[in-house]
């Protein structure tokens with residue numbers, strides 16, 4: 001039984017503590033403001049948030065909104081269930097209000113219309129009737145000002161165009177930058193020039209020199225990070241604003257020059273080639289002419305020699321018939337059609353007659369051939385006859401004249417200066433010695449051999 005009162009005391013104690021705790025909790029109503037500052041642009045309507053937590057009705061409470069400057073300004077006062085702004089700071093007149101229908105939810109936020117830059121600062125939301133420790137909160141208001149940048153062309157520099165970006169009416173001080181169409185930041189001509197206008201707003205100006213691009217689109221961007229605002233203006237630079245590049249002209253001129261030079265050199269080359277060809281053709285023609293002339297001369301010489309040889313044979317007919325050996329005749333006759341006829345003739349006289357007939361019928365050519373065989377086989381005889389003729393001539397005409405014309409060709413020159421032999425030459429083989437040779441006919445081995453040699457000789461002669 002004794003334990004009961006003790007437990008009862010304990011029970012009551014716990015209850016009391018609980019109750020007092022709950023009572024204390026309900027009385028601990030706090031004023032709560034926003035975690036972040038309120039950011040606005042000049043001219044905006046804004047709400048400065050403030051509420052009770054837990055959300056008890058504030059309808060019967062007093063709410064004081066004040067501005068915290070060097071001196072505290074009365075911004076808004078709610079008292080005795082109504083707005084009571086008799087002592088309101090003039091600049092807020094007619095611009096403040098509270099949400100009366102929200103008061104029962106503990107929403108004591110202040111609405112401020114048409115904020116100005118001078119509204120920026122700290123605002124205190126104060127509920128003096130609260131019994132708790134936290135009867136007030138502070139709300140930060142940032143008021144900024146922005147404006148659209150304006151871009152203009154400010155001349156040219158080098159091959160580029162200088163652009164100017166102007167943007168005034170900013171608050172707080174913004175940043176400015178230039179970008180190309182791909183969003184790459186361009187190097188500006190310098191840091192932005194800044195100045196503040198009469199309303200303490202910032203005005204910025206920055207130049208950039210841009211080069212020609214695919215799009216020729218450029219952007220000026222002004223931003224203010226504190227008020228989280230950014231303004232951009234795009235600008236298109238017309239192509240013809242860029243200084244006329246003479247590169248194209250220079251390249252064109254260079255190409256033209258190159259073409260002209262090429263054409264000229266090609267012309268010179270062709271002309272040279274042409275004259276070269278012409279010269280070569282002329283030379284060729286000249287050579288041909290010379291060759292032709294030489295051949296003609298040779299032909300003339302041949303004919304002249306032939307005539308001379310034939311004359312020699314004619315002149316010395318009698319002497320030759322007595323002194324020419326049968327070997328020589330044989331050599332000649334082998335190529336003659338009349339060989340067999342002469343061969344069968346019985347007497348030497350007949351043979352010689354027939355032989356001379358053959359010679360005569362053959363004309364100069366045959367006589368000349370014979371002369372050459374004679375020169376080959378019996379040079380001595382020819383020389384002797386030639387010298388005899390000379391002697392006769394020198395006797396009949398003036399001494400030492402016309403010696404060259406009568407001198408027989410090369411072979412005789414070889415033996416020139418030899419002692420002149422008597423006419424007819426002594427030691428010459430007599431005709432009868434040759435007779436058996438001729439009579440033996442072509443079957444004879446010696447004659448066969450001679451025939452072969454003879455043919456070569458005559459062939460050579462006829463080829464001359």
Ligand SMILES: *[C@@H]1O[C@H](CO)[C@@H](O)[C@H](O)[C@H]1NC(C)=O
Nearest residue numbers: 051054055056104105106107
């Ligand atoms: C306050 O509480 C009431 C109910 O207790 C609720 O309906 C209301 O939405 C609350 N208000 C706020 C601002 O939290």
Ligand SMILES: *[C@@H]1O[C@H](CO)[C@@H](O)[C@H](O)[C@H]1NC(C)=O
Nearest residue numbers: 047049050051099102107109
């Ligand atoms: C207070 O009321 C206003 C107006 O209805 C509203 O915009 C604001 O969000 C409310 N504040 C809170 C903290 O509930």
Ligand SMILES: *[C@@H]1O[C@H](CO)[C@@H](O)[C@H](O)[C@H]1NC(C)=O
Nearest residue numbers: 174175176221223224225230
């Ligand atoms: C705003 O400007 C600052 C400096 O002027 C710059 O550092 C920042 O990147 C800019 N922000 C934007 C989003 O352009």
Ligand SMILES: *[C@@H]1O[C@H](CO)[C@@H](O)[C@H](O)[C@H]1NC(C)=O
Nearest residue numbers: 158159160186187209210211
């Ligand atoms: C423009 O071109 C010049 C050279 O032609 C160069 O030095 C300059 O950096 C360029 N400017 C830009 C913005 O690209």
